[in-house]
Amino acid sequence: MPTTPAPTKDRSAVRTLLRLWPYVRPVRVRLFTAAVIAVVASCTGLVIPLVLKWMVDGPVADRDSAGVWLGALSLLLLGAAEALLFGLRRWLVARPLSRVEADMRADLYRHLQRLPVAFHDRWASGQLLSRGTTDLMLLRMFLAFPLTFLLVNAVTILVGVTIMLLQDWTLGLVVLGPAIPVVVTCVFFENRYARVARRAQDQVGDLTTVVEESVLGIRIIKGFGRHRSQARAFRDLSAGLRGTELHKARLLATIWAIIVTLPELAIGAALVLGTVQVAIGELSAGTLVAFLSTALALRWPVDSIGFLLAMSQEAATATERYFEVMDAEPEDEGVPGGRAPRDRGFSGRRVSAGDEPAASTRRVSAGEGRAESDGLASAPTSAPASASASASSASAPEGGLRFHGVSFRYPDADPGSPPVLDRVDLHVRAGESMALVGATGSGKTTLTALVPRLHEVTSGWITLDGEDITAMPREELRAKVAVAFEEPTLFSASVGENVLMGAGGDADDGDLERALAVAQAEFVHALPQGTRTQVGEQGLSLSGGQRQRLALARAVVGRPRFLVLDDPLSALDVHTEAAVEAALRRVLADTTALIVAHRPSTVLLADRVALLSGGRITAVGTHHELLRTNAEYAHLMSGDQEADRR
Numbered sequence: 001m002p003t004t005p006a007p008t009k010d011r012s013a014v015r016t017l018l019r020l021w022p023y024v025r026p027v028r029v030r031l032f033t034a035a036v037i038a039v040v041a042s043c044t045g046l047v048i049p050l051v052l053k054w055m056v057d058g059p060v061a062d063r064d065s066a067g068v069w070l071g072a073l074s075l076l077l078l079g080a081a082e083a084l085l086f087g088l089r090r091w092l093v094a095r096p097l098s099r100v101e102a103d104m105r106a107d108l109y110r111h112l113q114r115l116p117v118a119f120h121d122r123w124a125s126g127q128l129l130s131r132g133t134t135d136l137m138l139l140r141m142f143l144a145f146p147l148t149f150l151l152v153n154a155v156t157i158l159v160g161v162t163i164m165l166l167q168d169w170t171l172g173l174v175v176l177g178p179a180i181p182v183v184v185t186c187v188f189f190e191n192r193y194a195r196v197a198r199r200a201q202d203q204v205g206d207l208t209t210v211v212e213e214s215v216l217g218i219r220i221i222k223g224f225g226r227h228r229s230q231a232r233a234f235r236d237l238s239a240g241l242r243g244t245e246l247h248k249a250r251l252l253a254t255i256w257a258i259i260v261t262l263p264e265l266a267i268g269a270a271l272v273l274g275t276v277q278v279a280i281g282e283l284s285a286g287t288l289v290a291f292l293s294t295a296l297a298l299r300w301p302v303d304s305i306g307f308l309l310a311m312s313q314e315a316a317t318a319t320e321r322y323f324e325v326m327d328a329e330p331e332d333e334g335v336p337g338g339r340a341p342r343d344r345g346f347s348g349r350r351v352s353a354g355d356e357p358a359a360s361t362r363r364v365s366a367g368e369g370r371a372e373s374d375g376l377a378s379a380p381t382s383a384p385a386s387a388s389a390s391a392s393s394a395s396a397p398e399g400g401l402r403f404h405g406v407s408f409r410y411p412d413a414d415p416g417s418p419p420v421l422d423r424v425d426l427h428v429r430a431g432e433s434m435a436l437v438g439a440t441g442s443g444k445t446t447l448t449a450l451v452p453r454l455h456e457v458t459s460g461w462i463t464l465d466g467e468d469i470t471a472m473p474r475e476e477l478r479a480k481v482a483v484a485f486e487e488p489t490l491f492s493a494s495v496g497e498n499v500l501m502g503a504g505g506d507a508d509d510g511d512l513e514r515a516l517a518v519a520q521a522e523f524v525h526a527l528p529q530g531t532r533t534q535v536g537e538q539g540l541s542l543s544g545g546q547r548q549r550l551a552l553a554r555a556v557v558g559r560p561r562f563l564v565l566d567d568p569l570s571a572l573d574v575h576t577e578a579a580v581e582a583a584l585r586r587v588l589a590d591t592t593a594l595i596v597a598h599r600p601s602t603v604l605l606a607d608r609v610a611l612l613s614g615g616r617i618t619a620v621g622t623h624h625e626l627l628r629t630n631a632e633y634a635h636l637m638s639g640d641q642e643a644d645r646r
């Protein structure tokens with residue numbers, strides 16, 4: 001089952017919670033005011049025993065009914081003031097704390113959008129979801145209650161104990177007796193509770209992942225009759241979470257028992273001792289009443305320490321989990337002048353920051369282009385391929401899309417494993433469309449993902465019209481390069497919004513219609529509300545081919561300079577594919593395109609074909625040239641390969 005990959009740092013709860021300060025800072029005045037009001041409210045409650053003492057020793061002893069009424073009225077007013085002040089505190093914190101929660105959630109979402117694909121590959125979605133929901137709710141509750149009330153209760157206990165000591169110091173010491181064992185219990189409890197709270201919150205994340213996967217994969221689950229095993233897996237996880245929650249409850253019950261029982265015993269002892277003192281005339285009845293009322297008024301502040309500490313611990317865990325995501329490095333923006341690709345220590349052209357020319361000025365010379373073509377030719381390449389590649393380099397050394405000694409290994413791959421891509425040199429000339437063919441798992445998708453920088457090359461570099469892609473701001477890069485993947489994702493929005501997502505803000509209905517026509521997606525006009533029909537998870541379900549055509553329309557709507565298509569026509573019937581191809585040919589006339597293809601019909605769309613094998617480009621040429629000269633290519637394009645794929 002997926003769990004959080006990030007390690008837990010061993011930080012104290014207080015240090016962890018201090019990381020919330022930047023979010024709390026803007027609302028600090030309100031929070032502080034609310035805390036002061038709560039302290040005043042709580043201390044108002046402590047005046048009540050003093051009024052009682054005055055009543056018992058004064059009007060009650062003197063049988064003065066007017067005095068009794070005055071005392072009763074004072075008690076009523078004190079009670080009302082306490083309630084009003086607590087109400088005011090609540091009103092003061094409600095709005096700013098919901099803002100803190102909303103700000104933290106917005107930051108988390110923004111950060112998630114900026115994190116690299118490699119991060120999302122590693123993290124289970126449920127773990128991220130639970131951080132954005134349950135954990136943030138725990139944090140809001142912590143800021144609303146434990147943060148204030150740990151302070152309020154501490155002050156109340158301090159004031160209350162002082163009052164008791166002033167009333168009668170011997171009784172005061174009796175009541176104070178359990179303080180040390182209670183503090184020791186709290187410290188011991190905090191460490192154990194922290195570990196269990198972390199486990200429970202991670203388990204909630206795992207459970208969320210399973211629910212999400214089950215909902216998204218409901219067709220597979222039903223299709224393969226896996227609902228029982230899926231339910232069993234869910235039940236097991238759920239039982240695990242229940243066990244952890246029970247463990248938490250047991251810990252809470254233990255501390256609560258200690259925190260409640262010891263002070264109760266002390267109050268009982270003080271009652272007996274006080275009564276004896278009253279009987280022998282060493283203490284007035286009013287003082288004993290005031291003393292015991294104060295002790296009873298402190299019951300709640302003491303009793304609540306257990307669950308306030310538990311909530312604080314859960315909040316510390318939630319903070320830790322929140323910042324595990326926020327601390328992850330986002331994608332770097334394009335650096336002026338480009339940056340050196342990372343070198344993971346396997347062969348390939350090594351480039352370090354020192355020897356790299358500034359990328360914005362790093363134009364590929366014709367000589368360098370020839371050297372790369374030679375490199376390609378030295379690989380087991382068909383004769384026409386090398387000739388063609390050399391010719392291309394000579395005619396347009398700078399334009400188009402170019403891979404320069406690009407190697408790539410997935411960040412989580414075994415360091416000893418061979419790279420997925422190994423010193424790939426490939427030049428797609430400006431305005432050319434190149435098909436990328438290779439056996440399944442050969443790295444075609446990986447190669448295409450490097451162009452919009454969904455992954456970063458491990459070594460080597462990629463240029464668009466001679467400019468290193470790492471030298472461009474990502475926004476500019478992604479405006480230049482449009483992508484469509486085999487697995488088309490549509491968002492919960494209208495058809496039009498989904499397609500126009502691929503264009504800048506100035507795209508209009510004309511652009512939308514043109515893109516729909518290219519992708520042969522005119523079927524949308526027959527949908528209930530045309531291009532305004534809602535699709536995606538919350539909307540109308542579309543067939544795989546319909547979704548692919550909308551994804552293709554999204555890729556072409558912005559008239560990109562560079563188009564990267566990862567087998568985008570795989571779900572179309574041959575007639576629709578032919579129509580899309582005819583329209584795409586017109587679009588591709590001034591677009592440089594790299595198209596992953598499995599079927600000969602898709603390959604024919606391209607001007608040339610590159611064969612990816614063993615992590616390298618082993619041949620480049622036209623479809624017919626490669627069919628004649630390259631056995632592997634001929635095999636891939638034959639029906640045998642289709643059968644292999646199935």
Ligand SMILES: Nc1ncnc2c1ncn2[C@@H]1O[C@H](COP(=O)(O)OP(=O)(O)OP(=O)(O)O)[C@@H](O)[C@H]1O
Nearest residue numbers: 121410413420438439440441442443444445446447
């Ligand atoms: N996120 C990832 N982490 C680690 N390895 C990965 C990841 N994605 C893909 N791979 C591995 O990289 C290799 C190339 O995968 P890729 O998807 O690029 O192949 P492909 O040629 O597009 O395959 P297909 O034709 O089946 O779509 C495979 O061995 C795959 O297991």
